[in-house]
Amino acid sequence: MSTLKYQSQAVAKPYFVFALILFVGQILFGLIMGLQYVVGDFLAGAIPFNVARMVHTNLLIVWLLFGFMGSAYYLVPDEAETELYSPKLAIILFWIFAAAGVATILGYLLVPYSTLAEFTLNELWPTMGREFLEQPTITKLGIVIVCLGFLFNLGMTILKGRKTAINMVLMTGLIGLAVFFLFAFYNPVNLALDKLFWWFVVHLWVEGVWELIMGAILAYVLIKITGVDREVIEKWLYVIIAMALISGILGTGHHFYWLATPEYWQWVGSIFSAIEPLPFFAMVLYAFNMINRRRREHPNKAATLWALGTAVMAFLGAGVWGFLHTLSPVNYYTHGSQITAAHGHMAFYGAYAMIVMTIISFAMPKLRGIGEANCNRAQVREMWGFWLMTVAMVFITLFLTGAGVLQVWLQRIPESGEALSFMATQDKLTIFYWLREAAGVVFMFGLIAYISSFWVKEKTA
Amino acid sequence: MSERFTKGMARNIYYGGSVFFFMIFLALTFHTTKEMPSRDNRQNITESVERGKHLWEVNNCIGCHSLIGEGAYFAPELGNVFNRRGGEAGFKMFFKGWMNAQPLNIPGRRQMPNFHLNDQEIDDLAEFLKWTSEMEVNNWPPNIEG
Numbered sequence: 072m073s074t075l076k077y078q079s080q081a082v083a084k085p086y087f088v089f090a091l092i093l094f095v096g097q098i099l100f101g102l103i104m105g106l107q108y109v110v111g112d113f114l115a116g117a118i119p120f121n122v123a124r125m126v127h128t129n130l131l132i133v134w135l136l137f138g139f140m141g142s143a144y145y146l147v148p149d150e151a152e153t154e155l156y157s158p159k160l161a162i163i164l165f166w167i168f169a170a171a172g173v174a175t176i177l178g179y180l181l182v183p184y185s186t187l188a189e190f191t192l193n194e195l196w197p198t199m200g201r202e203f204l205e206q207p208t209i210t211k212l213g214i215v216i217v218c219l220g221f222l223f224n225l226g227m228t229i230l231k232g233r234k235t236a237i238n239m240v241l242m243t244g245l246i247g248l249a250v251f252f253l254f255a256f257y258n259p260v261n262l263a264l265d266k267l268f269w270w271f272v273v274h275l276w277v278e279g280v281w282e283l284i285m286g287a288i289l290a291y292v293l294i295k296i297t298g299v300d301r302e303v304i305e306k307w308l309y310v311i312i313a314m315a316l317i318s319g320i321l322g323t324g325h326h327f328y329w330l331a332t333p334e335y336w337q338w339v340g341s342i343f344s345a346i347e348p349l350p351f352f353a354m355v356l357y358a359f360n361m362i363n364r365r366r367r368e369h370p371n372k373a374a375t376l377w378a379l380g381t382a383v384m385a386f387l388g389a390g391v392w393g394f395l396h397t398l399s400p401v402n403y404y405t406h407g408s409q410i411t412a413a414h415g416h417m418a419f420y421g422a423y424a425m426i427v428m429t430i431i432s433f434a435m436p437k438l439r440g441i442g443e444a445n446c447n448r449a450q451v452r453e454m455w456g457f458w459l460m461t462v463a464m465v466f467i468t469l470f471l472t473g474a475g476v477l478q479v480w481l482q483r484i485p486e487s488g489e490a491l492s493f494m495a496t497q498d499k500l501t502i503f504y505w506l507r508e509a510a511g512v513v514f515m516f517g518l519i520a521y522i523s524s525f526w527v528k529e530k531t532a
Numbered sequence: 533m534s535e536r537f538t539k540g541m542a543r544n545i546y547y548g549g550s551v552f553f554f555m556i557f558l559a560l561t562f563h564t565t566k567e568m569p570s571r572d573n574r575q576n577i578t579e580s581v582e583r584g585k586h587l588w589e590v591n592n593c594i595g596c597h598s599l600i601g602e603g604a605y606f607a608p609e610l611g612n613v614f615n616r617r618g619g620e621a622g623f624k625m626f627f628k629g630w631m632n633a634q635p636l637n638i639p640g641r642r643q644m645p646n647f648h649l650n651d652q653e654i655d656d657l658a659e660f661l662k663w664t665s666e667m668e669v670n671n672w673p674p675n676i677e678g
Contacts, residue, residue, distance in 0.1 A: 108606070111642030115635070119645050120606050121595025185647070188590040200589025202603050236543070258589075260582045262664060263572035266602065267564070302539055309542035316550035320557045329600055329672035331572035332564050337670075339560065404674060407601030407609065487676040493608035496677075497642075 074437045077148040079155035084438040085165050086141030087431045091522060093134035093172070094424070098515050100127040105508040109501055118180070125179050125205045131419060132203065133172045136214075138427030139248075139284055140168075140221055143241060145434045146291045147225050151232025156224050164220045171213040175206055197258055201269055204255045211255055218249040236305040237287050237294075240312060244283030251275045263331040270326045277418070278322060278347065278389075282315040285385070285426045286354070292378050292433050293358065298366035307357045311350045318346035325397045329406060337399040344397040348390030351382075351422075358382035371436065371444035373453040377429035380461055384421025392417055392468065404483045409500070410475030417468040420460075428457075428521075435525070449527035456521025463514035467507050474503035571668040583653075584660025591647045598678075600669055606642065609678030614658075614665035616676050627658045 075081060104123045106113050114123075148155045155161060178187045184200070191207035193199045198208045206214070222245060229238050254271040290308040294301055324340025358379050369375065392414040396405040405411065432453065436445050444450065482496040491499070568574075588594075593610070594603040600611035617626045631654050634646040649657065 104606075107642065111640055112637075115643040115645075119596075120642070121592045121604070124595050124604050124606070125592065184592040184595075185590045193590060197586060197589060200592050200594065202594045205592060205595075236539070260577055260585060261572060261574050262585065262599075263568055263574075263667060264565070266600070267561075267568075306537070306539040306542045309539065309546045313542065313546035313549050316546070317553050320550065320553045321560075323557065324560075327564070329669045331568050331667050331669055333567045334670065335560075336564070403672060406672065407598040407603070407605060409605060412605055482677050483674050485675065490675045490677045492677050494642075 074440055074442050077154050079158040079161075080145050080148050080434075081438060082155065082158050082161040082165070083141040083145035083434060085162070086137050086144065087435065087438070089165070089169055090134040090137035090141060090427060091431070093130045093137065095518060095522065096176075097127055097130035097134060098511075098518055100124075100130065102508070102511050102515060105504070105511045108497075108504040109508065122179055122184070125184075126176055128203055129176065129179070129205060131424075135423050135427060137168070138423075138431070139245070142284075142288050142427065142430045142434075143221070143225055143245060145430065145438070146288070147228055147238055147241065148232075150235045150238045150291065151229050153228060153232035156227035156231070160220055160224050164217050164224075167213065168217045171210055171217075175210045178207065179205070196256070198256055201258065201265070203273060204269070208256075211252075214252065215249070218245075218252070222246060222249060235301075236308060237291050240283050240290075240308060241287035244280045244287060247280030247283065248276060251280065266330055267327070267332070270323055274323045274326055275320070277423075278319040279316065281423060282319065282350070283312050285381075285422055286312045286315070288426050288430050289354070289358065289378060289381065292374060292429055293361045295433065296369040296371065296375050296378065297361045297364065298369075299361050299364055304361060307353075307361075311353050311357065314346070314350035314353060318343050318349065322347050322397075325399070325402065328399050328402055341397065341399045345394060347397070348386065348394050351386040351390035354382045355386045369443070371433060371450070373445070373450040373457070374429060374433040376454055376457055377425060377432045380457060381421060381425035381429050384417065384425055384461060384464070386421075387465075388414065388417030388419070388421035388468065392472075395472075404479050405475065408475045408478050408483070409471050409503075410479070413468045413471035413475055416471065417464055420464045425461075445524070446527070446529040448529055449524050452520055452524035452527045456517050456519075456524060459517025459520055460514050461517075463510045463517055466510035467514065470503045470507040470510060474500040474507070477503070573663060573667045576663055576666065578659065578663075580656045580659040581663045584656040584658070584663075587649065587653055587657050588660055591649075596644070599664065600667075601672065607644065609673060610661060610664075611667075611669070612665050612673060612676065612678050614662045616678065623662065624655065624658050627661075628654050631657075 100123050103114060103118060104120060104127060107120050107123065144155060144161055182190070187207060188199050191209050193208060196208045198211060199205055225242060225245070229242060251272050254268045257268050259265050286308050290304050293299065294304050321339050322344035324336040325344040327336035327340060362375060362379065396402050396410050396414065436442055445453070477500055478496050481491045481499060482493060483490070596604050596607040598605060598609045601609065614623050617623050628651070631647070631649060634644045636643065
C-alpha cells in the first residue's frame, strides 16, 4: 500500500538505498586509513593510503550527491504539488550514475592510478589527480550529463507546478552545484591558477551552494514535522541562506592566503569567513524554535532528532571548528594540519551526511509504504544509530584536534632547525590516532545499528 | 522574528546580497589573476615542469602528500621539499635516490609505493617541485619542515 502523495516520489527510494550502501563503504575505507595512520604498512601493497583516501572521499561525495538527488526527487513533486515530469528519466539516470560510480571506484581499487589515467585517456583532457577531483575525465563528463538530466527533470516539474520558496532555493543550490562543477574541467599547467579555480568547485560547493540544498531540505522537513506556518519557515530559510552566501562567497578568501595571491585576501578571507558560523548558529535557533512551536506531534521522533542534530552538528563542525583556524594569522600555523582534518570530518558529517539522513529518516517510512513513521522499536534502534555515530564523530573530531594542536606546536611553531620533521611529529601523535581509530570503530557500530533499524519490526504478541 | 520583517524582505536580502557579494568576488578574482603573474613564477614553467605536474597528477601524489598545504596529511608537505632536501646543490640527487629506494619496507612505517618512474620522469617531477618551491606564497610554510 502506498503512502505517498505523489506516486513519482517513489524514484527517491533507490537513490536513498544506494547512498546508504556507499556510506558503509566510505566508513570501511575510513577505518583502513585510520589504521594506516598508526600501522603504516597495513595493506600497503593492496590498498595504498592514497587509494584508500580517494575511495573514502569520493564515496562521500557520491553518496551525498545520491542523497541530494533522492531528496530532490522526493520533495520537489510534493512541494510543486504535481507528479515528477519523468520518473523514467530519473530511474535511467540512477542506473547511469550508479554504474559510473561503481566502475570508477573499482578502477581506483583494481589498477594503479596512472594506468586508470591511461585507460581513460586522461592525456586528451587532463583533469585527474587533484584532491576530490580524482575521477577520470570521462566520469566527470558522466556526472555533468546526469546533473543536466536531473535538473531538466526537476525544472520541468517545477514549471508545471507550484513554485515554493523551498523548491526555488533547492533548484538554485542544485544549479549552482552543476555550474561550479564545470571548473573541474579547468586544469591549467600553472599550479597557482589550478588551485585558485579548484576552490571554485570545492569551496563554492561546501560553503556555498550546498548550504542552500541543506537549508531547503531542512526547511521542508521542519514544515512537515512541526506543522508550523510555511511563511515563517520560509522567511527563516531566506535569512539563513542570505547570511550563508553573503559570508561564504567572499569567505572563499580563506583559501587564498597562501597561494601567490595579493595580501588583501588575508583581510577579506578572515573577516568574511569569521561571519560564516552565524548562519549555522541561526539554523540551530531556527530548528529548536520551530520544533518548540510545533502544532502537531509527528510520530516520527527519529526524523525530529536528526533535524535538530544536523543543525547542532553543522554549527559545531562547520561553524565553530571552521572558525577555529580560519583567521589568517592562525591559519598560517594550522594550514594543512590535522586541525583541517578535524574540521573536515565534523563539518561534512554534521551538515551534509546528517541532512541526508534527516530526509531519509522522514521519507523512508512513506517510501516503504509503512506510513508516517516506523514502529517505535525501529525508531529506538535508529536513534541508537544517531547517538553512536554522532558521539563517535565528536570524539573523532576532538582526537584529531588534539593531534593537530600538538602537530602545530612541535612542527610549525618552532624555528627551522628546532622544529620536528613531519614524520618525527607524526610519531608523537600516535596515541591520538589510536583513539581516533577506536572512535571510528564506534562510528561503524552506530552505522550498523542505523542500517539495521530498517529491518526492525514491531513485536507481534 | 518580528511581523514587520516579511518573507519578501528576507528574499530580497538573499537575492540582492548574494548577487552583490558574488560580483565583488568575481571582481577581486579578476584583479587577483592580473596580479598573479608577478608572484606565481609562471615565467619559469618549462616543458619539463609541465610534464612534472602531469606526473604529479597521474600518480595521485596528493592522495598522501600536501602541496602548499592542500592535499592529504599522511605524508610530508612537498611545496618546499626542494629547499628542505638539498636545494640547488643536492635535491635532484636526493630525490632520485629516494624515489628508487621505495618502498622502504620498514615494518610499521608508513609506506610510499614505488611508481616505477624512469630517470627522465624523476627529473621532470623534480623540476616541478623546484618550480613550486619558487612560487611566492606569502611566506608559507612557517619553517622548513613544512
